[in-house]
Amino acid sequence: MKRFLAALALTFALPAAAAPIAIERQFAPKSALVDARFEASDEASNAAVDHEAWGRFLEAYVVAGPTGINLVRYKAVTRDDKAALAAYIASLEATDTSALARKEQLAFWFNLYNAATVKLILDHPGIASIQDIKKPWDTAVTTVKGRALTLNEIEHGIIRPLAKDARIHYAVNCASMGCPDLARAPFTGAGLGAQLDAAARSYVNHPRGVSVAKGKVTLSKIYGWYRDDFGKDDAALFDHIRQYAAPALAESLKGVKKAAGYEYDWALNAAE
Numbered sequence: 001m002k003r004f005l006a007a008l009a010l011t012f013a014l015p016a017a018a019a020p021i022a023i024e025r026q027f028a029p030k031s032a033l034v035d036a037r038f039e040a041s042d043e044a045s046n047a048a049v050d051h052e053a054w055g056r057f058l059e060a061y062v063v064a065g066p067t068g069i070n071l072v073r074y075k076a077v078t079r080d081d082k083a084a085l086a087a088y089i090a091s092l093e094a095t096d097t098s099a100l101a102r103k104e105q106l107a108f109w110f111n112l113y114n115a116a117t118v119k120l121i122l123d124h125p126g127i128a129s130i131q132d133i134k135k136p137w138d139t140a141v142t143t144v145k146g147r148a149l150t151l152n153e154i155e156h157g158i159i160r161p162l163a164k165d166a167r168i169h170y171a172v173n174c175a176s177m178g179c180p181d182l183a184r185a186p187f188t189g190a191g192l193g194a195q196l197d198a199a200a201r202s203y204v205n206h207p208r209g210v211s212v213a214k215g216k217v218t219l220s221k222i223y224g225w226y227r228d229d230f231g232k233d234d235a236a237l238f239d240h241i242r243q244y245a246a247p248a249l250a251e252s253l254k255g256v257k258k259a260a261g262y263e264y265d266w267a268l269n270a271a272e
Contacts, residue, residue, distance in 0.1 A: 021224035021262045028225040034157025037145050040098040047100055049108050051186035053088040054115055057081060062184045063271055068206055070181040071271035074121055082122055089115055093143055104189030106163055110171045111186050113154045116141040118182075120151075121175050121268070129266045130175045166230045166240060169222050170199035178208050178220060178265035197244070204244040208265065212252045216260035224262045234258050 033039060060081065065071040077085075092112045097105050120141060121130065130136050140148040149158075151174075159168050173182040180203040187195055203209040203220070211218045223230060223237060230237045234257060242250050 021221065024221065025225055025227060029152050029156040031156055031160035031229070033161045034149070034153045035147050037147065038097060038158050039162070041102045041105055042099050043101050045099055045101050045104070048104060048189060049092070049095060049100070049111075051088075051107075051111050051188065053084055053091070054111055054186045057085055057088070057115075057118075058182070058184050058186065062182055065271065069177060069208070069269065070184060071269050072118065072121075072175070072182060073271040074118075074125075074268075075270075075272045077122060082119075085115060085119055085122070089119060089142060095144070097145065101189060102162065103192045106159065106168070107187040107189045107192055109154055109159050109162075110168075112142060112144075113151060113159070113172050114182055116154075117151060117173060117175050127268060129268050131266050160229065165196070166226075167196035167200050169226060169229065170203050171196060173269075175269055176265060177267045177269055178263070179269070180209075180222075182269065200244040201246075204241055205246050205249055208263075210241055210245070210249065210253075212249070217253065217256050217258075218261045218263055219259040221262045221264035223259070 061073045061077055062070050063073060089112065092108065092115075095108065097108060100108065117130075120133065120136060121127070124133050127133060137152040138150050140150055142149050142154075155172055159172065170180040171183075171187060173179050175182075180199055183195070183199065209220050209222075219241075223241075227234075227237060230240045238253065238256060242253055245253060
């Protein structure tokens, strides 16, 4: 009740347009290492995790949708491929992440998060949104190094504090239309920088990421929830966006200092 009253007070203290996203930001998960056992890395290591099984799954079931968003053919996944997905996740669970270089670790966590999310959806057939699942982000979905982990813990308790890179928000997919694409190929340590840049460009240049109409800019709520990851203020946020914007979008963003609004679509990213 105290948190609700504080949020309500904040609503009346802010301009009407700013209040909703400002309040949501207050309650968005913070970046903080969930367990010290995930902090260590071996930067001299050339070890690479095998993500071939995940690659086969993505190639078979992720398709480009009519609006330019990657969709998943959840209903088409065979029993054998569901078993293969579970086996792939189990193989990741057996990985000693401390023996990996940091980039390889991040690729590992991106792929594990995305694979575990897809499995979560497959385990709940018929839903219209991941939000239809009870506590989808706060229920343990995997165990690594003996530590049970939720999706929130992987994203906000491992990936964000280890990476300290705003581009990670373009790599994790929450099975929703408003989310950055589920990539059609696994992330790899060797190609991570280029993959994150490509994911950033894809999202920034799609209307669900950034849209401009009649001189007003609407942003994905991702930029509101995690604004501090993109910079200390709105100016830094728009500098980040312009870095990945195509020429036409960059031109329309000239002189823009603040978003007029924020949106997010929680509908399931299903192809059927």
